[in-house]
Amino acid sequence: MFFESFFTGQFFREAIAKAIEAGIPVSSLAYLLLLPLLTSMIAAARHLFGLTTYGTFIPAIISLIWLKLGLMPGFFLTVILFFWARFSQWLIKKTMIRRFKIDYLPRMAIFLLFLSLGLLVFSLAGYLNWLLAEQANIFILLVLVLVIQNLIEIQITLTAKEARSLVLETAFFALLGYGLLGWGFLQNFVLAWPGLSIILILVFNIVVGRYVGFRLLERYRFRSIID
16 A cells, blocks of 8 residues: 555655645655755766766755855855955965964864854954845755865875866756756646656666666777777
């Protein structure tokens, strides 16, 4: 009985109905069901094509932040924080690391302090009010700060070309996720057929996961050897 209701989606429809009655927004439920689809697409792009993103979940988090803030305000805030983070990283390196020889973990704590101070300065200057128009709360901003911190942190170990590729491809999938998560047709589909959606995502990942050949970019890079 349970398996029948699972595959027909009745179990999930009842769970969704109870969640809506409990006051959970419909859009939030749709995002929860669509997030596995987005992360599956990111994982497939990395596994099959050899694209590089900062993990499989970070682009999805950025997509959710942009959905909450709005695309243009969220994008501009992300860009501003990213360049502020790069400047903070350079400033800390020039003024503190060489002089005081600070270890890695305290250095990252100072870096996070600079990011938070940057948000405070933007708030006092009125830029955040103009960008966000009171659509965000402190938790969304803190999550964005942590995402930027982790993105800058991983860039330390990369070359300039690799870091640029990582940022651009992460931004591309975040933008793709913004479009997918906000697409009304997909939201209605996963809410109407949650069981089918889960099964399709599972099958998709199993098929992708069984591929063990060259990635597309690797095939292009080593085409002279392969041929």
